[in-house]
Amino acid sequence: MSTWYYAGAERQPLGPLSTDELKQYFRSQRITVDTLVWRDGMMQWRPLAELAQQLGLLEASRPTPFDAVAGAEALSSGPDSPSMPAPAPPAAAGAEAEPPTAPSLPERTPVAAAPAGGRAVFNLGSDPSPTPVYERPEIIQRMAATPAGDAVAARNPYLAARAPLQAQPTFVADQDVVYAGFWKRVAATIIDGFILSIAVGLCGELFGVILSDLAGGGELATMITTSLCTLILNALYFAWFHSTFNYATPGKMAIGIKVVRSHGEPISFLRALARFFATILSTLTFFIGYLMAAFTARKQSLHDVICDTVVVDKWAYTSEPERQRSELGLVAIVVLALYGLVVVAAAVLVFFVIGLAAATQRFG
Known part of the structure; x- marks a missing residue:
């Protein structure tokens, strides 16, 4: 289950919360669609409005704003500590893993209000999958089918597909053949x-x-x-x-x-x-x-x-x-034509030299 954090009135991260607790906080109006939230796997803090459909919050009515300062004070007195860091993802047995640090909160930006008298429509961006890449079924199958010598390449899901190089064309028999003239x-x-x-x-x-x-x-x-x-x-x-x-x-x-x-x-x-x-x-x-x-x-x-x-x-x-x-073919025609011109030119030159030599000898 995902672990969530949300931004308090002083822009400090509060949590952690489970998904069900996050929904309960929304229904009880302790957080709103304008509240910035974050969980493991997300690249940055995002307004809860962008994740409303994913979390199934569109059916709930839009809550009215509440005093964020009072809510923050109430939460600070509870079991959730404002300075508690985000928990680390599960690590392999015997390995020490450092807890991930939540990204810094972005500057406060105004959020456009939903049109009056109508249902709010949100621009739902794509959310990174919480499942690590190396645990996805297709990657596991590729690693299982890869020889041991290519284990490093198999663990890289972004590696381009490879095919054996063929320096020579494939031989196919039993077909009509055009012989070179x-x-x-x-x-x-x-x-x-x-x-x-x-x-x-x-x-x-x-x-x-x-x-x-x-x-x-x-x-x-x-x-x-x-x-x-x-x-x-x-x-x-x-x-x-x-x-x-x-x-x-x-x-x-x-x-x-x-x-x-x-x-x-x-x-x-x-x-x-x-x-x-x-x-x-x-x-x-x-x-x-x-x-x-x-x-x-x-x-x-x-x-x-x-x-x-x-x-x-x-x-x-x-x-x-x-x-x-x-x-x-065009190449053969051009080559034969040029060679023919060279042969003709050479023959003319030879006859000219022979004639010139004979004339010189005759009149010399």
């Missing part, structure tokens, strides 16, 4: 080639020179170590990206495609590494291994057939297969 793969290769030529090329050159200097080799040794470092960095680039995140390199992610097993399962790092070295065979066949992607049923290149992989839309084998798109 030849031109999508070409656009992704162009983007990856641009990244590799800048980042991996510079790193390979740097590591090659450093290793060659440490070994004390000459120019030939520098070329060999640089080529080996560039090859290793290229292999790690494709193997790591194809086996992690969205199973795609930055170029494939930009186009919206990914590399998976023939039935949609993710590929491992070793399989992705083997797929990279299998691309050497696709190159040695005068790039016919790459052109196979334009004619095979599942858009597989030679290295895909060797390593049992396919290149599909990024939404394939997921819970949202309807988001797959078979069209080329």
Whole structure:
């Protein structure tokens, strides 16, 4: 049962009172709806009018004002001491708890009188629940269902809900699949080639020179170590990206495609590494291994057939297969168009240089 205190005429806290005693004081006109009251769990003193509905006092008629000084003197002579502090909430066994101190009384503010001839209407604010947070049933159930290692988090009811992080999308089989066409793969290769030529090329050159200097080799040794470092960095680039995140390199992610097993399962790092070295065979066949992607049923290149992989839309084998798109896409179109312009410009420049050299030799 709640323990109540009320403000006397000199703004001093009087009590404690039980809820029934508080109601009896109201009915006997020892306190009024303008009297400030407080109990355990409340943040500040509040007029009794704001708690009238909660306490069931609206049915009682509004009492007339009484001499607050006389009432305070009568109460001071009774068993209730004006200076008695608010009792402490129940504490755990064996633990010492300090009694809570009632908040200081606010400055006296006028209270608007109820309209004459009508029933008073009060603005009832929300009142904090007297039940401690850690004793609420839903919190107890959460603590019981939480592993021992998360006990601290379970005791915090204000902690945001947590869910296990998934670095990779969920695999869903048995659905229609959109395979990545030849031109999508070409656009992704162009983007990856641009990244590799800048980042991996510079790193390979740097590591090659450093290793060659440490070994004390000459120019030939520098070329060999640089080529080996560039090859290793290229292999790690494709193997790591194809086996992690969205199973795609930055170029494939930009186009919206990914590399998976023939039935949609993710590929491992070793399989992705083997797929990279299998691309050497696709190159040695005068790039016919790459052109196979334009004619095979599942858009597989030679290295895909060797390593049992396919290149599909990024939404394939997921819970949202309807988001797959078979069209080329804006990014792929822009990349292919820009690359085409560069190739054409380079060809024109080469012919111009050759023609200029021939003309110079002829008339020189």
